[in-house]
Amino acid sequence: MSEPVVWLTIFVLSVFVGVEVISKVSSTLHTPLMSGANAIHGIILLGAILVTGYAESGLELAVGLAAVVLATVNMVGGFVVTDRMLQMFTRKRPVPKADQNGAGGVTR
């Protein structure tokens, strides 16, 4: 097999996996799913590190570092915010006595 065909094979199989794994998601989880998928493409950080590491001029280094910063924001921010959302879905409700005392007070 020629090399482009190997890559094409990986690509096509990944498309099917990508569709298959999320095909049964309930609309409840659309927001965290979108945000989680968003974090995963932050993996471009890996590419940004590679090209920056081989930068030869000051300009290349500057552009590369900008890419590293942007990609890290995408990746780290994406995973943290998704976790924050999901934490709320799994959190247990506090004991009901907290609900019955204050009138109109906001419990946070």
Place this chain on the structure above:
Amino acid sequence: MTGTPVWAQLAYLVAAVCFVLALKGLSSPKHARKGNLLGAFGAVLACVTVFFYAELDHLVWILLAIAVGSVVGAVGAQRVQMTQMPQLVALFNGVGGGAAALVALLELGDIAGAGEEVGGFTLAATAFTIVVGSVSFSGSLVTFAKLQELMTSRPVVFPGLPVAFAAALLGGVVLSVLTVTDPAVPTGVLLALIGLLLGVLLVLPVGGADVPIVISLLNAFTGLTVAAGGYVLDNTVLLVAGTLVGASGTFLTKLMAAAMGRSVGNILFGALKGGSTLGAGVASDRPVRSAGAEDVAILLGYAHKVIIVPGYGLAVAQAQHTLRELVDVLGERGIEVGYAIHPVAGRMPGHMNVLLAEAQVPYEQLKEMDDINGEFKQTDVVLVVGANDVVNPAAKTTPGAPIYGMPILNADEAQQIVFLKRSMRPGFAGIENELLFDPKTTLLFGDAKDTLGKLLSAVKGL
């Protein structure tokens, strides 16, 4: 992948598997959090691996840049209010696309500078990454501006727009071909600029209510960009991760568009075809029936079955907690209460679930549209809090309305409908809601949090 040792390639394979499992986990409420953590683990594993085999210069700078990015990302993610989640996702997506475009530009510089022979595929993938990454970057920034209300959330259309879009698209194609036949950095920079322009032109005509679908689409774009970048850099984990996100993102976009009864093409280009997606956006002065909190409290307090329809207005007023207290009090009176969650309630599909989960509303009380729509007929009172478009019967009755065809909650079938509204201003889609003028409907004007507080004490006093 000639330069990558086998152990590193295996580490990348592990990371890729982590991403597949992460997406799978994220599709079920039970495993979602674990899935996300697994994805984060895969990402860290892949990024650490590269430092151990590649002989990189500028290490201190790179680590410093990672530190800066981590702090910015983590602080932003911690500080953001749940109501602003769609904007944040758009922003994170945009910077990812921007990073991919920059990476491809640098790679193009390498290829052009070294004068080495590279395949046409590689150059085509480079051009693709530059242009689509730029589209994703600028498009996401415009969606951010729309959602953050830095600019109007209404569709922006000007007469030459379709022509400008077509011209930019043609320019993008020509420059891409040029990049393949004669790779040079200036061509790449021009291509990036065209991409930025395309992104802006693509998102401007999209109306506020449809913006979330665009975020999802741009998310898929960035995924595909990263996949192409993986091909350029000879890196399998980028290819697999990018493709996974691209494919699942495209599928998710279609699911969301279906939940709104629209096609993706109609969402993107609907406004160009004429005024049909433009609502009037003005407040009506037709007569309505309004009431005080005490009257509504009596309606609620002596009902048997109440359904709450929460909308984005609830979240804006930060009234979720007060609403939950009201529901608790009604529950104590033996009234059956449930929340009807429209798939696109809030500003993004699934957004309302996140907002109510934040207010610690028990998961079992949240009912999806298809499960609860049959129950409205036996419901005494529907309390619509800060929602509008998702109960607008125009979606069923008025062909030509921007939301026509969108599945809605059948609130109009209930005995009584109570709207908690700040004003008569129309909803996000900018169209009037006939249900407001229905004889069964009562309006309770005021800030959602104040009004719910008054309702709460009035129900307690019954």
